[in-house]
Amino acid sequence: AAGAAGRGDTFSAVTSVARALAPERRLLALLRRYLRGEEARLRDLTRFYDKVLSLHEDSATPVSNPLLAFTLIKRLQSDWRNVVHSLEASENTRALKDGFEKVEQDLPAFEDLEGAARALMRLQDVYMLSVKGLTRGVFQRVTGSAVTDLYSPRRLFPLTADDCFQVGKVAYDMGDYYHAIPWLEEAVSLFRGSYGEWNTEDEASLEDALDHLAFAYFQAGNVSFALSLSQEFLLYSPDNKRMARNVLKYEKLLAESANQAVAEAVIQRPNVPHLQTRDTYEGLCQTLGSQPTHYQVPSLHCSYETNASPYLLLQPVRKEVVHLEPYVVLYHDFVSDVEAQKIRGLAEPWLQRSVVASGEKQLPVEYRISKSAWLKDTVDPMLVTLDHRIAALTGLDVQPPYAEYLQVVNYGIGGHYEPHFDHATSPTSPLYRMKSGNRVATFMIYLSSVEAGGATAFIYANFSMPVVKNAALFWWNLHKSGEGNDDTLHAGCPVLVGDKWVANKWIHEYGQEFRRRCSSSPKD
Ligand SMILES: O=C(O)CCC(=O)C(=O)O
Ligand SMILES: [Fe+2]
Structure with missing residues (x-):
């Protein structure tokens, strides 16, 4: 249809963002069907489990009963095989994946994620918004100790650790550590708070966030932050050789500079050349x-x-x-x-x-x-x-x-x-x-x-x-x-x-x- 948002073309107008609600509704219907299927499958497995368990729990199970003896042999020769090799789980997954493939061409592309992430950073800059506030779902300008609400949403839409990580990662991949740092900071702090809980939809983990934040700080000239984040990373992944080498490198750099006074690097907001004004x-x-x-x-x-x-x-x-x-x-x-x-x-x-x-x-x-x-x-x-x-x-x-x-x-x-x-x-x-x-x-x-x-x-x-x-x-x-x-x-x-x-x-x-x-x- 004319004007339908193509891939990579969703973020540049609010109407096309609104249109992206339709494919998500289709995905919701798909997941609901999958959940119903899986619930039915698990209910049936539970029924079989309970049935067999009750036979075993009965201490006076009379194996002498030929009917019971027959069913025991049948179960072991056939029933269990059918249970274990059931195709239902993979059929359910298949239907979910096929349904997703049909929606896929209507979904936003990576350019949209990048565009939307850059938009958040632009709003952060132009309106001097606090990243911590944005993460909580509020639009607050923080200047010194003064906090001003630029807009009070009727409902808060807070961001998750993985959301913050993705915004930070877009900046990080562009070498923009000025924006990467505050967003990765939020990601690290949220991932720390929920350590051990894994969300299927997440792309990243605490380790990923620590890894990126440590390197961003190193690039920005803050070696001591880079060191302590890398050490924290090693607590979770002690076998990571690359990180162990980074720790040694950072320690060496800090030891060398210990004698000289190190000016704490102040990281500059990336300059837009066409915007002198x-x-x-x-x-x-x-x-x-x-x-x-x-x-x-x-x-x-x-x-x-x-x-x-x-x-x-x-x-x-x-x-x-x-x-x-x-x-x-x-x-x-x-x-x-x-x-x-x-x-x-x-x-x-x-x-x-x-x-x-x-x-x-x-x-x-x-x-x-x-x-x-x-x-x-x-x-x-x-x-x-x-x-x-x-x-x-x-x-x-x-x-x-x-x-x-x-x-x-x-x-x-x-x-x-x-x-x-x-x-x-x-x-x-x-x-x-x-x-x-x-x-x-x-x-x-x-x-x-x-x-x-x-x-x-x-x-x-x-x-x-x-x-x-x-x-x-x-x-x-x-x-x-x-x-x-x-x-x-x-x-x-x-x-x-x-x-x-x-x-x-x-x-x-x-x-x-x-x-x-x-x-x-x-x-x-
Ligand atoms: O949207 C605005 O407020 C200004 C638009 C504008 O300058 C333009 O479209 O040329
Ligand atoms: Fe204009």
Whole structure:
């Protein structure tokens, strides 16, 4: 089916995560059938066992009874053989495995596990969340001694030792010990607490977690932690030669450095090269909605926009000027709940992993985690109505090719769009293929609310807009001269909790000549 999540394509949109509930329900039905089968089998074995046992427990078992003698011989010659060689257990297992194979092509792939683990680490970084808290199922920011709940879930979903191990392992395998350490710490501490209990579904054990954590500490320059974790490992697996060699190596290193003062290595968060603006960006994501209000800036105001349009005179839209340079406005209740839901529904079957322009190509990237779909006006008459409304509000021509089709976006787990420009910054950009110039303006509609996170942050303009369901955000990307306005650098913050949907209408330069006068001053 169109839009069905392929393997490795589940984590990048919350809708596709939701779709993964279906195969799990099939697996549950399969396991229930298996358990019923095994219960029946064990009940029958228990019946046979009890029957034979009762014959033996009767001290006066009269072997002289020819009937009893016959059944004893029959049991030993035939019954026991049938019991021991019964195929039922393997038939039950076979059915379980065959059923699993049928579901298998619909299951998330390793890329999904990696993507979901990286999402947790991204949320941990951007919102300064405590890993210990996340493990317990809470979203807490810990700064010094202050603990703030960023979101209080109605029900806690704590993580297991093996869950934490898998997150840590994804970081570990990328050589990212900064993130590997806290997650493996949680894994070790949870595995210690339940030592001796084994869960069938677990991939890892206390030994695995100790092994990885010891090496991560060693890589991070903390030899004494690496040593004590390795020694603990040897308590459980004394015959492991590799670990015994590591212990000797760590002891030697510590003895050598005992005379010199060792500076405790402080491990740095891995740097993302394309994100120089990281600190500002993350600050804006954390302080959701830090836009100045009109009380602070008198020229920012609220009004009912009619724009002399007959359409808007009938139904004015409440307009809030959010920022002046660059000029950003928010139109409240631009769509209704029904319209927002309709647009999401129209797009859903066509959602594909979002791409970004990279040179002349379009590629999926780690810094944009979402799925999106393009909706032509011909898909539904409601989209034409929407275009008319955008045109009435902005005074711009949004007919193709002067504007792009509507791009509907659904964010994934920790989904985000790191700081970027909507307009092309290189003459070879695929955006110019429409031959109607650059993206002069963005009209972005919030089609959902979110529980936490997911604000739209304007980095250089230094404000962020929290998701306001049904509202639309408008801004000019280009100066009147046609030059890109660098102050429009903006981002979609990672979604902490929720299913975030937006729709973009990108309006191009051509066609607007008489609607927005040009100017040779780049400042306009
Ligand atoms: O989701 C957001 O808040 C921003 C989205 C955005 O900037 C984009 O899609 O170009
Ligand atoms: Fe954007």
